[in-house]
């Protein structure tokens with residue numbers, strides 16, 4: 228038996244545990260995915276015909292949302308830079324800021340051809356896969372400590388038909404053997420343990436802690452190590468890009484300066500927060 232579901236009905240159910248705006252955007256997301264209907268059609272028709280199986284899926288999804296599970300995990304995928312990526316509990320759900328980071332790199336380097344690009348802490352592989360697709364020909368590496376994350380990254384590379392070399396390494400303990408590169412990029416863990424309390428349930432419960440948190444007593448541990456390794460692996464005139472905790476713009480800049488990077492810039496994200504630091508190896 229098919230049934231007709233109205234967008235508003237779903238939004239009302241979600242509003243019992245989500246704010247209004249979030250409830251509406253989740254409703255679109257669910258209807259688009261489960262009802263196989265575009266957001267535009269949801270807007271126009273306001274009513275979607277669901278099969279019994281689809282209705283069951285919808286109810287189950289709403290139950291899971293109620294328990295704070297992120298919609299990206301429920302649907303098993305996200306969009307990043309207009310491409311689809313698989314996500315699960317082993318990888319961080321891509322954030323808007325990281326899309327901005329990739330955009331910054333692509334705008335700074337419109338003509339990459341056969342250069343080497345390295346991403347440290349690659350997670351689901353969104354950064355290297357997007358760069359590989361946008362700049363075909365680059366030789367791109369994605370490194371991560373987590374074998375489970377790399378398994379997801381590899382599936383994402385296949386899904387997007389991107390050629391990326393994924394390497395399993397604990398960069399705090401080992402030094403990667405890589406060809407001299409034009410670009411190193413990293414979005415390492417940067418949320419302080421002490422900031423955890425204030426985070427949303429769904430982040431705390433479902434994003435991998437290993438990808439997010441650093442101890443308050445050494446918040447720049449990854450930046451120090453990556454700047455050191457990058458200095459040894461980057462060509463003269465090559466770039467190091469970091470995504471950062473908004474609190475540490477000046478500190479990360481200083482770390483890079485101490486490792487010999489020049490022309491340093493702290494760059495804000497779309498919310499006006501210090502979010503990226505870039506420097507040149509000179």
Ligand code: GLN
Pocket residue numbers: 322324414415416417418430438439440470
């Ligand atoms: N921006 C992410 C968050 O606030 C953190 C990403 C990271 O630690 N690298 O949830």
